[in-house]
Amino acid sequence: GAVVSQHPSRVICKSGTSVKIECRSLDFQATTMFWYRQFPKQSLMLMATSNEGSKATYEQGVEKDKFLINHASLTLSTLTVTSAHPEDSSFYICSARAGTGGLDGYTFGSGTRLTVV
């Protein structure tokens, strides 16, 4: 089946630094990738939708200058948390949709636990 690899699984960074999270579709081409944020014991909140070769679409309330998303190829999307602060600490999860997949074609990555100290 479709596999989405997310890296790193855990990262600790100092306040004010930037962190990049990668999301790769290993065995399919992902025309669309989604980035979610999940606080402890809470639901997944969609942050943005990225389409290969175009600018990401951010959900209301998500700072696009803080959460930079790049979807430069059909197998890779990156989320960069810029000038991270402790309140950015969270679990970030990506999902990918295959180009030929309908609603059934979503696969989630294993998530990245970001801790900003």
Add this chain to the structure above:
Amino acid sequence: QQQVKQSPQSLIVQKGGISIINCAYENTAFDYFPWYQQFPGKGPALLIAIRPDVSEKKEGRFTISFNKSAKQFSLHIMDSQPGDSATYFCAASSSGTYKYIFGTGTRLKVLA
């Protein structure tokens, strides 16, 4: 209108029992309703999904019941096992946006 309401927030079931989790939605444009299972520190994994043209779908011990008129759907886990202990999320999506709206999650604990 974009919300998906999920209940209960937490659930404790004896081994071998039936676990039932409910979700309700308002947006009639939703046409795809998946259920996801998430273990701590992991991403969600698709369990089972249903579309509005059927009222029930069963896969192994997992069954989705769907009530279009009430705009409700539920997950039934038969013969619940300790390995089923996880957080379960319902979600809804529409063909127009392909974006998932997730429920608030249910933490299930199955006692051995």
